Amino acid sequence: MKLLQVILIVLVIYVSVRLILKYYGASILKWLGKKAMQRMSRSFEKRSGMNTDDLFNQSQGPRSSQKKVNKPKENKTVGEYVDFEEID
Template identity: 40%
Template sequence: MVTASLTGILRTIFILILVYYAVKFLLRLFAPVLMQQVVKKAEQNFYNQQQFNQQQNNNQQQASRNENKKPKESKKVGEYIDFEEID
């Protein structure tokens, strides 16, 4: 059976602390760049969505204009009869 030595435990703890601070330092360096990329991507998605919605609205407006240009059919109910009063 292998037992852990005090130097091995201290060395492992030192490596873990060193890795923790290295990751923390690198995140502070690269986090602003990563956040800028995320914001740019979200902005681009928003812009694309707005363009798509605007195109749909334009298509709907054109369709409604085309419907308005069609002559409306007048309903023919029957002949017009003029009644006179008899005293």
């Protein structure tokens, strides 16, 4: 009897998931895509220190009516180059 209940519950869950995906699958995928783009945009902003809005405003050229703020660029010194020679 318990086995029959488990099989029936699994079957109901399977059918309901299929129906939900059939009717709302496209909107769910669109929502997931939008969330992924937001996550990637935030990650890009963190790494570059620049908003994606700034990128779009710069691409508009001189027609942009917003003021551009010039930030001083940091001079990052990595280190000196060392040339190694192979020893036979």
